[in-house]
Amino acid sequence: MSLNYSQERLLQVLVSPQISEKATYIADKNEQVVFVVLPDATKPEIKAAVELLFKVEVKSVQVSNLKGKVKRVGKNIGRRNDQRKAFVCLKPGQEINFTEGGGA
Template sequence: MSAVNSKTKFDEGRLMQVLVAPIVSEKATMIADKTNAVTFKVLQDATKFEIKAAVQLMFKVDVQSVAVLNIKGKTKRFGKSVGRRDNIRKAYVTLKPGQELNLGGESA
């Protein structure tokens, strides 16, 4: 994965848009503690290579692996009207040992 990524150049403007938001939840915190992985909400068409490059560019950390999953939006009703929530694409970014990513903004 890293051999392909090191040769491929991505548009820096695109990489700044790939990561939509960090996901901070109880599950994401447990995964971060156990496996040194950080969870992000990403664009629907983002690839693993783009996500890896974006995290390395924005946070200056070394990424070991990226796992991506798609979550289908739920159908919701409000009275007679039926709506649907947006689909979400999540990325679990595992950092190399010794690397740390602080999303809270406070210093260590």
């Protein structure tokens, strides 16, 4: 990647992979992987972080901002934190396997 980011920042951009039925369906159908990322992460940073950590080639990145749900416990009303998800599209033939610890 032509842009230079600090390695410390790239190691912090990806918070966790999103492992769910919907994420598995997206991975099988569209060759995409879903990650929860920092709220201020940019698309180029996410692309560089995935390429650095998992040694794969990224074709594109789509980002989704999710608002936190309002929850209530008795009289108290609270709100969950907002989340930012990144849908990372890999180039053909590339694969990230989380079950074998393939990566960092």
